[in-house]
Amino acid sequence: MSRYTEASCKKCRKLDCKLFLKGTKCYTNCVIDKLASAKVRGGKAGKARRAKVSEYGIRLQEKQKARLQSGMSEIPFRNMFDKAAKLQGQTGENFLRLLETRLDNIVRRLGFAVSLKTARQIVLHGFVTVNGKAVNVPSFQVKPGDKVALKASLAENPTVKQGLEEAEKRSQRPSFLEFDAEKLTGKLLRWPDRAEMSYPVNEQLIVEYYSK
Numbered sequence: 001m002s003r004y005t006e007a008s009c010k011k012c013r014k015l016d017c018k019l020f021l022k023g024t025k026c027y028t029n030c031v032i033d034k035l036a037s038a039k040v041r042g043g044k045a046g047k048a049r050r051a052k053v054s055e056y057g058i059r060l061q062e063k064q065k066a067r068l069q070s071g072m073s074e075i076p077f078r079n080m081f082d083k084a085a086k087l088q089g090q091t092g093e094n095f096l097r098l099l100e101t102r103l104d105n106i107v108r109r110l111g112f113a114v115s116l117k118t119a120r121q122i123v124l125h126g127f128v129t130v131n132g133k134a135v136n137v138p139s140f141q142v143k144p145g146d147k148v149a150l151k152a153s154l155a156e157n158p159t160v161k162q163g164l165e166e167a168e169k170r171s172q173r174p175s176f177l178e179f180d181a182e183k184l185t186g187k188l189l190r191w192p193d194r195a196e197m198s199y200p201v202n203e204q205l206i207v208e209y210y211s212k
Contacts, residue, residue: 059209066201070099071116076139081210092203093194100197101188103128103148104138109198110179110186111167112150112160127154142188149185 053061067077084095099105104120107128113119120138122128128135129149130142142148154160164181166172173179174196178187 056209056212059205059212062201062205063209066096066099066199066203066206069116069199070102070105071120072139078210081206092207095206096194096197096199096201096203097191098141099199100192101142102138103130103135103140103142105198106142106148106177106186106188107150108163109172109174110148110177111164111173112184113163114159114166118159118163122150122154122160127151144188144190147185147187149183152184155184 067074070077072080080098081091081095084098085091087094104116104123107113107122108116108119112128113122123138123140124136126134126136127150129151130140131147132149150160174192176188176190176192176196178189180186
């Protein structure tokens, strides 16, 4: 995919939404939280006016939120939407479910990484196995029953340790994942429900965007 070289916070500022792209910094030093605080105090940053957004623009922004949070470029993102549209059930929920169960996101939600970017690097460098087989494709689709494990050589890695500590501190592991701290393994027990997904978007707007 194409590489984004600008500051991650610019994405959040542009969309006025926390995309959680920088791990722990999104909780401790977030530009969106600072702007919200300034708005409450009535400061200059809080008085900035935004141009009125068209109906098309609203749908585009919602699509961009999900695409940027997933770290995907437009073509594979659209291809995944088309795949979701062919599944039974609601297209929007199916689409978010596919995003939620990508291997890089599962690695993040298990707590092996504090951010999706870090999780992707762990996968790309071959430190993750699925059902005992090495998988270095971040977009690999994890299915219910699949067992995801971190190779033992990474157990003492400071980045991994930080991710595990943050996951415990913030109780971020969802109920659709089973986690074994001793073996550093996780299992996708079932497909996640909408309320358990980590994408703060209105999926119906994304459906409407791609339907036009």
